[in-house]
Structures are given as structure tokens and as C-alpha cells.
Amino acid sequence: MRPADFPMNAWYVAAASTDLSDRPLGRQICGLPMVFFRDASGNVAALEDWCPHRGAPLSLGRVVEGRLVCGYHGLQMGCDGKTVAMPGQRVRGFPPVAAYPVVERHGFVWVWPGDAAQADAARLPALPWASDPAWVYAGDMFRVGCGYRLMVDNLMDLTHETYVHADSIGQPEIEDVAPVTRVEGDSVITQRLMQGISAPPFWRQALRGSGVADEVPVDRWQVCHFTPPSHVMIEVGVAHAGLGGPQAPADRRAAGLVVDFITPETDTSIWYFWGMARSFGIHDAALTHSIREGQRRIFSEDLQLLEQQQRNHLRHPGRALLGLNTDAGGVQARRIIDRLIEAESVRPAP
Amino acid sequence: MRPADFPMNAWYVAAASTDLSDRPLGRQICGLPMVFFRDASGNVAALEDWCPHRGAPLSLGRVVEGRLVCGYHGLQMGCDGKTVAMPGQRVRGFPPVAAYPVVERHGFVWVWPGDAAQADAARLPALPWASDPAWVYAGDMFRVGCGYRLMVDNLMDLTHETYVHADSIGQPEIEDVAPVTRVEGDSVITQRLMQGISAPPFWRQALRGSGVADEVPVDRWQVCHFTPPSHVMIEVGVAHAGLGGPQAPADRRAAGLVVDFITPETDTSIWYFWGMARSFGIHDAALTHSIREGQRRIFSEDLQLLEQQQRNHLRHPGRALLGLNTDAGGVQARRIIDRLIEAESVRPAP
């Protein structure tokens, strides 16, 4: 088996908490077919999507009293990957299936596809906004036919907004300011401050939604934070010009956090969990709806490009790409990713 | 060429007689693209679906006076795979295409994809109900994206009814009775008798359709007969409890024969001919219709599961499966299949 092209010893978002109803959910993560379900206490379990009886996918079954019941012949699987019971059978000798460490936190289900012994909930990313009642979050998920590195590149170089999102968040001024990129341990931060510009349509709407004047010059900021394996949080906002950008008083700005969890499905496809957290207008459901649908429309604009870029890369494997100053964020993030993969390949997989 | 993963020296159902109109029918059988048509006497012929002229599929042509006329340049093909004529050409030296032994019997077209010298109509299965005026048959065909072994497994272990067909023919009592399996030569019989139970919905309808009370306890039986290469006949029925099951008087029972002819298209797909023969209410066209549509709905419930099971197996080639007592029917049938394939591989293919 070829070495994995993703860090395996890492927490990935597998689903939003709300995706997990009383039915099992089948989803391939990092090339591994998994099934997710809630046990009798409501805790989420993640197993290999394979019934040890005849190899049917457990995800086609149902959940009964916290056990996953295979939809073919009724084998009952426990959260640890061991068969609990099967009608008319003694199951003691049944081979177990893999159980993956899984934690539900911050409204998401996180799974660790690699060595279970190394799974540590303390390594889950801290998302202060997720438990802060002064903040609200809304988002959704896309399946995209591109490798996760291409999506990390996309989010760590926002100059693409001018071209891909010209009608919403893009504006020529983005290009006039070179981004500044720095690496802090396993994190990469790339940021850009545009001063005294006109707010683009998305941000005009956000200013108006916050009750702030939107026809005046603004300072606009974008601070992209990459953390392994493939999470990108982007502080974004606009404030009336000259008031210090992110430090401007709340009644003179609109700001938020673009949340991007990128989870490999296969080498060439991802589950892309996107959303926005914000601390203004948090009780305004119409605004929440409007922002989410705006994001949906904007992020949809990237899909065709990313998928065709992926196809181009498959056609020319190994062909050199340029690493410009604007690409520094993605380039540094890839270095960290490659280093983590390399480190995993030294010790044999479990 | 890899050895075939099916017995080739065997009769397979290629089509229902009614599928063959005045147009040729192209269908891949055991990995071999074939074309079926009727000659001037109405006899069915089966040829390789390849025009010796330029390699067009003969199945896109038409039948004229019992000859198969290629739809590209009009080559006329006889039932023996030899070119009969072609406008403006002498055809004596044209290379023949393969002609496969074919017999039309019992309302089906049977083809022998292997060594023609061994084809013997006497080896066609005897289907007494098919020519008995006291019986009626109705059915249809599905193309399913799974290997034929998985469908044999499915039909030789009816405990799956409880889970896959919970709303129609499934019932928990199936699991309370272990099946009894025996091998007789190249046949496998696995049977189960459930006594003093409540009839499931499909059988209630059948009882009512037969004018028999359906709200009383019944005995229910299932006797699955596997015969090579991949036919499964299942005697099924219910009778008022305590009257001897299949031996109960006709006015106290409803019984029939589930007919399953499984024909490999490729290693991972089949033509699944399914139906039911019965000896009650045989002139009741509405009942016939109702039973067939009931079967269609029930058998449709297996498809997603079988196709995803196949995908799971392709992902984990050779991964061990369990052979439980309930699986004995399928396990024994596979042994017979494997033995037949092994025997064919000893003598070189023709």
C-alpha cells in the first residue's frame, strides 16, 4: 500500500453534529470508508464501514438502542468495532472491524484516521467562538473533486478573489497590497490590510446588516491562519478607514471569521466544511441566512476552477508550479503538511 | 486471458422469450458480447456481436427473412456465424464469428457460452411448472451491479428478509429457526419451517388472493434449491398452522415457487431473471399483476445493498467473510461453482 498522502495522525472534521440523526452515516475519510452513528448515550462512534459477516456496508443499516445493526442479516455492532450479537449466532469469535477515535465538539464530529494510540483530544483545535454566546456560526459542506492541497492553496492566497469572486468579495485593490506571511511552529499566517478602499458588495451588505454606514472608505483586512492537518480560519472584516482596522469600534466595523475545515475523502476529493462565525447581529436570523447563502454562492464559484485545476494536474503529474510571494501561505502550509506525512512514514503504520 | 470466473459449460438464461421481437438483441453473457435473433423458422440463434467486415456490432442491425443483416454495410449473417451474403461481394472466404448453442424452452432463451461440443439440451433444468397448465408464471429481469456469487448468497440465506424486506416478507421469526442445509450431488437445498407464526404482509395478500383466511396463525416454509451454474428455485408458502405446512389442503394454504435465474454479464454484474410460479388463482390476472409488482418492489430492496457490498469487496479483495450456519446454503453452492470452474480449467478452452 502506498504511503498516505495525508497526515493520518490528526483530527479531521467528518460531519457537522446536525448531520448525525438516528441513522448511520457512511463517509469516506482519508481514503477509509467509515460509518458514523450515535450510541445509546448519544456519543458518536466511527467504525470501518464493513460488516464482518459478509462485507456489506454497515452504513446501510440502522441504529437500534445505540448499536449499529447491519441492514443485511442483522449483525449488531458495538462502538468498539466488536460484534455484540447476531440472531441465532454466537459472536465471540467474530473478527472486529476498525474503530476510529472520534470526538464531538464545537458542533462538529472529529475523527482521527491514524494510530489510535496517539489520538489526543487535547490536540483538537481551540475554537473559542464556538462556545462563546456572543458569537454565532452558520455554514454548510460541499464535496469537491480536488485534492485538499489545492483547497488549502486557494484559501491561503486570497488574491484569487479579484478574479473568481469579482462580483461579491473580489476587488482590484486586493492585488495592490502584497500579503505578509509568517510561520509559527506548525501554523502559517498570511495577512493583508487594504486601506482607504471602497467596500465590495458582500461587505457593504455586512455593514448595512450591522447598522453601519457602507458608503464611506474602509480599511479591509484578511488574516488567514493555517493549522494542520488542513484547517484554515480567516479573520476578515472592514472598518471605516483610519480607525485601526480590526481595532476600530464595533459600531464602525463588520468583522467575522471564515471557517474552513478541509477533509480529504480521497487523494483527489474533499469534504469542504465552510461557514462564518461572527459577533455582530447574532440574533438576526435573516442576516445569518443571508450571509450563509452569500458564502454558498461565493464558494460555489471556486468549484469548477478547482476541479479542472485538479484534472490539469493529473494530466501533468509533477509539472512545476510557481511559488510567488502571494503563494507563500500555501507553500508554507504544504511544507508543514509534507513534514508531518514524512514523520508518519518513519514509524510503521499500526 | 485469465480463466473465467464462471462455469462456461452450462446453460444460462439469456432472455425471456418475449424479449426477442423481430429485432436483434445484444447482450453480454459471461463476459462475451452476444447477439440473439430468430431465424425464418422462429428458432433463436446466438452469435458473437461482431460483424466480420468492419467490427460493427451486429445487434444494431435488423433481421430480414431470418438472416441478421449488419446495420452498417448490409453483410448478411446466418445462424451458424457464417456470412451468407453481402451486396456486391463474394463472401466465401469471410471468417466466421462464434455461434453459441442456444435453446428456447420454458419461456426462456438458454445459451451455452462454453465448449459447444459439450452443449446438451438434456442438461437444461427441468421446470415442470413451466409446461403444466395448472400453473402460471410471471416475472421480469433486473441488471444488477454485483457478481453472481453475491446474488446466490442472497437467495440461499433468507434470514436477510427480516432486515432487507422488513415491510413485506421479512419477520423476526425467520431468525428463530435455523435453516437445515444439505448437498445432493451438484445441488444444494437449504430449508426452514416456521410454525405457528403470523403471516407477513406479502403472504397475507397471497392468502386473501387465494380466498384463504389470513388472520390466523400459520406455518411458513422456504425451501431453496440451488443448481449449477447459478439457478435458485425457492418453494415458499404458508398454511394454516398445524396442517402439515406444504402438505396442508389447498384451501388452507398459499404456495408458490420463486424462480431466480442469475446470469453473469461480467465479473461484477448480472442479469437477474426473477419471477414466481404458482398453482392457485392462476386465471386471476389482477393477482398475477399484484404478485409480480410485489416481487419487483421486494427485489428492488436488495439492489443497493448488493451493489454496495460488491464495491466493498472490490475495495478489500480477498478479505475473509464469515461462514455461519445461516450461510451454509451459499457456502455449499460456491463450493460446487468453484469445483465446476476448476474442472473446466483442467481441459484447455476450445
Add this chain to the structure above:
Amino acid sequence: MRPADFPMNAWYVAAASTDLSDRPLGRQICGLPMVFFRDASGNVAALEDWCPHRGAPLSLGRVVEGRLVCGYHGLQMGCDGKTVAMPGQRVRGFPPVAAYPVVERHGFVWVWPGDAAQADAARLPALPWASDPAWVYAGDMFRVGCGYRLMVDNLMDLTHETYVHADSIGQPEIEDVAPVTRVEGDSVITQRLMQGISAPPFWRQALRGSGVADEVPVDRWQVCHFTPPSHVMIEVGVAHAGLGGPQAPADRRAAGLVVDFITPETDTSIWYFWGMARSFGIHDAALTHSIREGQRRIFSEDLQLLEQQQRNHLRHPGRALLGLNTDAGGVQARRIIDRLIEAESVRPAP
């Protein structure tokens, strides 16, 4: 890399001139993904469909002042495959992408996928009708899932009209006259004259459209001209019988030129540019429309057959085909094609 299965040093039609609007056009030609666009002077350029920055397809971008602007990050590409500019970047060291020789002539965009040093506009086919005001042309393009050789075969053996196009241009008399085939240098001509026959529906319509009686016996001719790499021009027409066929007076005949430019997309698919040029009724737009739609319907009849023939050939690679007298046109054309490919393989590709 395997040697190309097409002549590469040749002019292929990549698009109709009218296909090129103010947006770039992505199209794979001879296995090479290309992008076509017009520069500021309206001249067409053809480049590799790959942005040297991050490998996005340039064809998803837009054309601004004659430069191709990548739709991802705004890199500006010139007609020579060199980067002209990019916001905030010095581009001098950017690697170029391939630029392909391209000429717009006769209403089509012609591209030379091979060695640019050998590209010579003098080798473009002469199409006198295209610039003759006494002629009019109409046509369209299909993508077909078959290799270009199969389409050349199709057009160089019109006996297939009797079977594939029985309702329009086919007629049994085609088979009564053997074609006469000759090779002249790199060209192949195969012709057939049918005398004193009844005109088939398409030609009846053409005669009526020309104001010529259509219910009288006619002579009908077909003269197919193959020229490399894969162009087929077919002189076609009918005239009242006994007047010398193509030499008959204009008021006793209807004639035209079927135009077929076959451009490989991949080994097993083509861009098929088809149309008809004619010198009668040239100002009759309704007739033009009617002829084009008639051709569209007729040529559509070939598609299923060609695509399934291709699949049959893939299933039986190298299986022998017959080369009958009617196939001589295609057989000779293939010989010329093979010779050209062989000649290219002697000198190493650029």
C-alpha cells in the same frame, strides 16, 4: 510517452470561426489540451491550456485587450505562450507554455499540433468554394466517441448509406455499382456513378429546392476525396439521367460538396466538423437551413454505430477486419495516415 496515433505535423480544424467569441475556448486536439482566443487584432492564438502559475486551465479565464487573463489569479498570457504581466509580480522568469501555430482561413480555425518549425500555411487545403461568392456553406460540429480512422472509413465507403441512412440518402442502387478507387500522391479518390435511378428523399428535396423536376430518372454521383491528415470532401449530386451527370446543365441538376473535417480529440474521440457547400439557391436561407438540418439528422444516424464499433474494437484489439473493394477508399487512406505517422516517428518529436 507512446508515439502519437495521429499525424501531428498537419493542419487540423479546431473550431469554426464563429465559435470564437470574446471568451476563450478550451478544446483538446490530438490529445493536447489547448485554449483558443483572439488577440487585440482579432488574430487567433492557440496555447497549452495550463497557467504557468498554478496549473489552472486558462480556458476558464477571459480575454482582456487581446490578452488571455487566467481566471484564478489574473496572470496575463500573450499569444506566444509567454506571461505578459501579473498583478504585483515580475514575470520575466515565468516559464512559457506551448504556443501552437494557428491560422484562421475559410471560416475555420486551423491548428498545427506538431513541430511548429514545420508549420506552413501553404499546406492548408485549398477550399475554392469558401471564398467564391457563387457558393454558400453551412454546417456544424459533433463530438463523437470513436477514433478518427473509423470516421474516415465511414466517409470513404458510402455503401453504408443504404443501411444507416435508408430513409434519406440511402438507396439499394448504391450497392449495384462498385466504387472505383485511386491514389494520387497523398490523396485518395473513390467514386461511384449510379445511372438512371430514382432520386432518394434528400436529393428530391434538393432538386425541388433548386426548381428542378424530381420525379424523373436521375444519374447520381459521389466522389470522395481524402487528404491528410483526415479531411474528406465529397462531390455529390444528381442530374436528370443521360445528361452527363456532373456535366449536366445547371437547370437539370442539384449538386454540392459535403465537407468533413475530422479532428482527433483523443485516440477514441473526434471533433467532427461537417457541412455542405453548394452553388445553387445560395440566397435561399430556408433551403440552407433545411439542408443543414437534414445533414444533422443524417449524420446523427452514424453516431451510435460508430461509438459502438469503437467499443467493439477496444474489446478486441488487433482483431482482423476485412478490406473489400468497397473499403478500398478507407484502406488506402489509412495507409497514407500510417505512412505519415511512421515518418514523424523517425525524427524525434520537438
